[in-house]
Amino acid sequence: MTATLIRNQKRLAEQAESIQSQVQTIAIVKNDAYNFGLKDTFDAFYHAGIRAFATTNLKEAKRLRSFDSTVEVLLLDPCTAFEELKANSITLSLPSFEFYTKYKEQLAGLSVQLVFRNDLNRLGFTDGSDMLTVLADKKLNVNGIWTHFAYADDFESDRYQHEVANWREVLNTVKDYLPSLTYIHAQNSASYLREGLHKNHTHIRGGVILYGTRPYYMGLDESIARQTVEVSANVIEITDVPAGQNAGYSAAFSAEKQTRLAVIDIGYGNGLILSRKNYPVLINQQSYPIQVMMMSHLLVEVDETVSVGDKVMIYSDQLRFDWFTENGAGSFSQQMAAFNKETFTEIFIPYD
Numbered sequence: 471m472t473a474t475l476i477r478n479q480k481r482l483a484e485q486a487e488s489i490q491s492q493v494q495t496i497a498i499v500k501n502d503a504y505n506f507g508l509k510d511t512f513d514a515f516y517h518a519g520i521r522a523f524a525t526t527n528l529k530e531a532k533r534l535r536s537f538d539s540t541v542e543v544l545l546l547d548p549c550t551a552f553e554e555l556k557a558n559s560i561t562l563s564l565p566s567f568e569f570y571t572k573y574k575e576q577l578a579g580l581s582v583q584l585v586f587r588n589d590l591n592r593l594g595f596t597d598g599s600d601m602l603t604v605l606a607d608k609k610l611n612v613n614g615i616w617t618h619f620a621y622a623d624d625f626e627s628d629r630y631q632h633e634v635a636n637w638r639e640v641l642n643t644v645k646d647y648l649p650s651l652t653y654i655h656a657q658n659s660a661s662y663l664r665e666g667l668h669k670n671h672t673h674i675r676g677g678v679i680l681y682g683t684r685p686y687y688m689g690l691d692e693s694i695a696r697q698t699v700e701v702s703a704n705v706i707e708i709t710d711v712p713a714g715q716n717a718g719y720s721a722a723f724s725a726e727k728q729t730r731l732a733v734i735d736i737g738y739g740n741g742l743i744l745s746r747k748n749y750p751v752l753i754n755q756q757s758y759p760i761q762v763m764m765m766s767h768l769l770v771e772v773d774e775t776v777s778v779g780d781k782v783m784i785y786s787d788q789l790r791f792d793w794f795t796e797n798g799a800g801s802f803s804q805q806m807a808a809f810n811k812e813t814f815t816e817i818f819i820p821y822d
C-alpha cells in the first residue's frame with residue numbers, strides 16, 4: 471500500500487472564484503503554486519477569472535507565460551535577464567533605487583513595478599522620493615507599485631498598523647502617478663480578510679486563502695476556506711509492545727504499559743513536516759496519537775478496534791492545515807511545501 475495525496479482542483483477553482491468574485495486578485499503561485507502544481511493551479515485560477523499571476527523566479531514566470539500569452543506575469547524577485555523578460559512580456563519588480571540606477575539602459579522598454587521595502591526589510595525601495603525619480607523616467611514602462619506586509623496576521627502588537635502607515639505615506643508621496651498605474655497592491659490573504667481591499671488599491675495579492683486555508687483563525691469561519699489537499703495512509707501492521715520495551719530507532723518510544731502500535735505507511739520521507747507527529751491522526755473517525763515518526767513510517771498508539779488495512783487520515787476536512795498552524799505546527803506553506811508528491815499515490819479531482 472502507498473500513502474495517498476488528493477489534489478482537488480475543483481475545490482481550488484471554487485475557492486479562487488469565491489475570492490476573485492469579491493476582489494481583483496493577483497494570484498501568488500510561487501514554489502510550484504505552494505506545491506499544488508503550477509499548471510493545474512494556473513488552470514484553476516484562470517477558470518476562476520484571475521488574470522494576474524506572481525512568482526519569485528524566472529523559470530516559473532516563463533512557464534506561466536507559456537500557459538497563456540495575455541495574462542499579467544509579475545516577477546517578485548530581482549532578475550537581470552532583461553532580454554528574456556522582454557521576450558516573455560514578464561513584469562519585473564524593481565528591488566531598489568540602486569538597481570534602477572545601475573540598469574537604467576537595459577530597463578528601457580521593459581514593464582516594471584516598484585516595490586517598497588517596508589518593515590519586512592527584504593526587497594524594495596526605502597522611501598517614496600526615490601520612486602518619484604523612476605516614475606518620471608519616460609523610457610520605463612511602470613505599470614504598478616506594491617509592498618508586502620510582514621505582520622498582517624499579528625493581532626497582538628501594533629506592527630501591522632505601523633507598516634500600513636508607512637505604506638500610506640509612500641502612496642501619498644507618489645499620488646500624482648497613481649491614476650496611471652494598473653496594479654496598486656499590498657495585501658496578502660490575512661490583510662485582505664481583516665480589512666477588505668484598502669482604499670486606492672486595485673488588487674490583493676492572494677496566497678493561502680486561494681489554496682483553501684485560513685491565514686489566521688480568530689473570527690474566521692472555516693467555511694470561507696475549503697481544503698484543497700487531503701492526505702491519508704494505511705495501517706500496514708499492528709505490533710504489541712510489552713511494558714518496558716521500546717519501539718523505533720534510538721528507542722523513540724518507550725512502552726510504560728503493554729501498548730498496541732499501528733505501523734502506518736507514511737513518514738517524513740513523504741514530506742510530512744516533523745511537527746505533525748505532535749498531533750493525532752484519525753482512524754475510523756477516532757483520534758490516536760503518533761508516537762514515532764520515521765522516514766517511511768509512523769507508529770501510532772491504537773486500541774483493539776484498529777486493524778491492518780484501516781485508512782489513516784493525516785490531513786482532511788476534519789484535520790485542517792489551518793488548525794495545525796493555529797496549534798503551533800507551522801504555517802500552511804511550511805506544511806504544504808514539504809510534501810514529496812512523487813512518493814504518494816496521487817488522486818487528482820479536476821474542475822470539470
Ligand SMILES: *Cc1c(COP(=O)(O)O)cnc(C)c1O
Binds near residue numbers: 500546659660678685
Ligand atoms: C507569498 C506572498 C504573498 C501571499 O501571502 P499569503 O499570506 O499566502 O496570502 C503575497 N505577496 C508576496 C510578495 C509573497 O511573497
